[in-house]
Amino acid sequence: MADELAHAAAHDDDHDHKPHGWRRWVYATNHKDIGTMYLIFACTMFFIGGGAAMLIRLELFQPGLQFFDPQFFNSLTTMHALIMIFGAIMPAWTGLANWMIPMQVGAPDMALPRLNNFSFWILPFAFTLLLSSFFVPGGAPAGGWTMYPPLVLQTGSSFPMLIFAVHLMGASSILGAINVVVTIMNMRAPGMTLLRMPMFVWTWLITAYLLIAVMPVLAGAVTMLLTDHFFGTTFFTAAGGGDPVMFQHIFWFFGHPEVYILILPAFGIVSEIIPTFSRKPLFGYEAMVYAVASIAFLSFIVWAHHMFTVGMPLAAQLFFMLSTMLIAVPTGVKVFNWTATMWKGSLSFEPPMLFALAFLFLFSIGGFSGLMLAMVPADYQYQDTYFVVAHFHYVLVPGSIFGIMAGVYYWLPKWTGNMYDLKLATWHFWLSAIFVNVLFFPQHFLGLAGMPRRIPDYAVQFTDWNMVSSIGGFAFGLSQLLFPYIIWKCARGGVRVGNKAWEGAHGLEWELPSPAPYHSWTTAPSDAVIARGAAH
Amino acid sequence: MTIRAKLASLASAFAAASITLPAHAHEDGGSGWSQLNMTQGVTDISRKIYDLHMLIFWVCVIIAVIVFGVMIYSIISFRKSRGAIPDITLVHNTKVEAVWTTVPVIILIAMAVPAAKTLVEIEDTTKTELTIKVTGFQWGWQYDYLDDGVAFYSHLDRKSNKARELLSGIDPNSVEHYLLNVDHPLVVPVDTKVRLLVTGADVIHSWWVPDFGVKKDAIPGFVNEAWFRVDADKAGLYRGQCAELCGRDHGFMPIVVDARSKADFAAWLKNTAAQQKQTAQAADTTASLSAPASAH
Known part of the structure; x- marks a missing residue:
């Protein structure tokens, strides 16, 4: 099967006769073009979501309300989360998957190119719908990205826009995930056995299964909200025999695996970058694969740790505390393996490695606060405070976002054939790494001292750390402008690189010329080439 | 506070910084280094x-x-x-x-x-000595002393409410306990196991007083249980906030608990019960005067 597909595709497109002009993008079926569109879309959303974050930090710079009505502030926090999760991080991962998976498994393209086109082009419509909700009566959704009823049912005219935007994003994610699974299962070159696959491919395969499993659950949950709002059902209304807490259980049954959907591909990228710049194979490759699989499995049985204060039976609280703590074990294995990979290596510190190292330290800090949050009695004090805000931003910003940036800086020379401005990228790294801590570390203090999250104004004892956090936020936000500039500059020209842009790089993508040809592996790589790439 | 005074206070606080903070860090008016850790509380x-x-x-x-x-x-x-x-x-x-x-x-x-x-x-809510029903609503709290016929609403105090308007021109630093003060605090006795029955009237809220280590969601249609026992020597005012996003004024529905000695509490309860009874009777009389007799 894999042979046939690879063969057929190879015959279809022997030459780089790509369509020109707008048709190349609108009718795109090429994995690199679609990957590029995904990445540009994600970057755009990153700056829109980041803009919302800047406005949030502006209002929180000092106590008192200086700029926004509290309702608009709530819209900003809600939209910031939705845009960053569904618009920035998830499409960025799909973009990287599109670019890299065919190259890494020895395939000419993704398995389902037209589906690929469709899954991308859903997104601009979904986000136009979501963003235009700012301009309808009642304003943009303001009930939090978690959409808890009954509050979310008080949303104005933007309510159906929110629900359908979420449906569209979910459909796009499911289609993208199906494409990834089919590509990995059917399009691998002969000899590319499962346990020879690069870690990025492994983590994406598991992520894709998580997506297929939980996005329909989210769709179901928001559909029930829709019928509660418009068709007189009472799934989540106690007065009609429903249960508002049931929504939270369903939402977090989606929401917790979603957390791992956002981070697992970053694990994969870091597992590629650290060996490359340590000039040493990944320590414990198989253990890494099993650790990711265990994390994915555990992610289905920990959801209620997001809702310890709703009043669950003692036994349920104990179960969710223990299962949550268990996740620390495979996560620990991963961190130890990355560290062991560097041990007795020969390290150099190019921008991808710098971002991967920052990931290692700062994601671990997010992991530690996660462990603290698992302790139910302590969670009663942490729940819904800035301590939680600090925790999930540590795993999402220096976790997922730094993972994405590390990946882009790692593969950008392969995509463009040019080396980017390393000095400027190093500046981008140091500014990001310093200010992300100025931005989020003080939020731990704020939460512990008693500041609830999602408030537009605060008691005066929280002033100093909010100011520090806001200053860090503005500086972090400004530093990110370097990122698209460096990419744009690199796309326009630079020092040419060979097949292997980095001295220690291994893997099939580095066996292709730079820039990579329009159709990746038109003939399957030989077993020797595959073996050379699989360096573990 | 000027920047310089702030820096000076930061520096001195840093010099004395220890991981253990006084239980009443908020009451001391500090803002920077005195606000690093969780309160030890009073229970x-x-x-x-x-x-x-x-x-x-x-x-x-x-x-x-x-x-x-x-x-x-x-x-x-x-x-x-x-x-x-x-x-x-x-x-x-x-x-x-x-x-x-x-x-x-x-x-x-x-x-x-x-x-x-x-x-x-x-989770052990047995052997409680006083039961108070707490209802969160948009945006305030209602307290109901179930066995004593006392009930009242608790809202953000007027001064904070004025200062928190968009571009009010009032410096929050000039308002005492800005955003953490209410018109009618919840009054409880110290050294007594007080049980709260927590529920919501419209959307989900969450009743949180850090000094008691209690945070419980107030969910419409559900009644959650929580309890606390304030130390006998820790009478005083304790402040908290709603901890679950509940709409526009989520940030403006604080909680204040006035923990009093048992004797003071008993006197307060008696007075308030009598007062409320009187008010209710007066209201009844007014109602019967203005409404047709058939209404009774």
Whole structure:
């Protein structure tokens, strides 16, 4: 099967006769073009979501309300989360998957190119719908990205826009995930056995299964909200025999695996970058694969740790505390393996490695606060405070976002054939790494001292750390402008690189010329080439 | 406060900074270094929660020092620029891998035991001596002393409410307990196991007083239970806020609890009950005067 597909595709497109002009993008079926569109879309959303974050930090710079009505502030926090999760991080991962998976498994393209086109082009419509909700009566959704009823049912005219935007994003994610699974299962070159696959491919395969499993659950949950709002059902209304807490259980049954959907591909990228710049194979490759699989499995049985204060039976609280703590074990294995990979290596510190190292330290800090949050009695004090805000931003910003940036800086020379401005990228790294801590570390203090999250104004004892956090936020936000500039500059020209842009790089993508040809592996790589790439 | 005064206060607070903070950090008016950690609170449970928090915090610190230490050592010693030669045979070590899988399991079990014990205590809502129903609504709290016929609403106080308007021109620093003050605080006796029955009227709210270590969601259609017992020598005012996003004024529905000696509380309860009865009777009379007799 894999042979046939690879063969057929190879015959279809022997030459780089790509369509020109707008048709190349609108009718795109090429994995690199679609990957590029995904990445540009994600970057755009990153700056829109980041803009919302800047406005949030502006209002929180000092106590008192200086700029926004509290309702608009709530819209900003809600939209910031939705845009960053569904618009920035998830499409960025799909973009990287599109670019890299065919190259890494020895395939000419993704398995389902037209589906690929469709899954991308859903997104601009979904986000136009979501963003235009700012301009309808009642304003943009303001009930939090978690959409808890009954509050979310008080949303104005933007309510159906929110629900359908979420449906569209979910459909796009499911289609993208199906494409990834089919590509990995059917399009691998002969000899590319499962346990020879690069870690990025492994983590994406598991992520894709998580997506297929939980996005329909989210769709179901928001559909029930829709019928509660418009068709007189009472799934989540106690007065009609429903249960508002049931929504939270369903939402977090989606929401917790979603957390791992956002981070697992970053694990994969870091597992590629650290060996490359340590000039040493990944320590414990198989253990890494099993650790990711265990994390994915555990992610289905920990959801209620997001809702310890709703009043669950003692036994349920104990179960969710223990299962949550268990996740620390495979996560620990991963961190130890990355560290062991560097041990007795020969390290150099190019921008991808710098971002991967920052990931290692700062994601671990997010992991530690996660462990603290698992302790139910302590969670009663942490729940819904800035301590939680600090925790999930540590795993999402220096976790997922730094993972994405590390990946882009790692593969950008392969995509463009040019080396980017390393000095400027190093500046981008140091500014990001310093200010992300100025931005989020003080939020731990704020939460512990008693500041609830999602408030537009605060008691005066929280002033100093909010100011520090806001200053860090503005500086972090400004530093990110370097990122698209460096990419744009690199796309326009630079020092040419060979097949292997980095001295220690291994893997099939580095066996292709730079820039990579329009159709990746038109003939399957030989077993020797595959073996050379699989360096573990 | 001027920037300079602020810096000076930061510096002096830093010099005296310790990980243990006074229980009433908020009341002291500090803003920077005095606001780093969780309150120890004024109940046995809140102190147990604090101890648990510090325990897991130090465990994390120790693990971090070890793991980050190894990472930093690798980053410094195994640099290519210092001529490090990679040992490419080092890819697997069953013994080491077994150790770093089992040791975390043991640490986690050691952490889970005290956490579970405290949780069992928190969940024990038997033998309570006073029951108060707490209803969260958009945006305030209603307190109902179920056995004594006393009930009232509690809202953000007027001064804060004025100052928090968009561009009010009032400096929040000039308002006493800005956003943390109410018109009618919840009054409770010290040294008494007080049970709260927490529910919501419209959307979900969450009743949180950090000094008691109590945070419980107020969910429409559900009645949640929580309890606290304030130390006998810790009469005073304790402040908290709604902790679940509940709409536009979520940030403006604080909680204030006035913990009084048992005698003071009994007197307050008696007075308030009598007062409320009188008001109710007066209202009844007015109603019967203005409404047709058939209404009765």
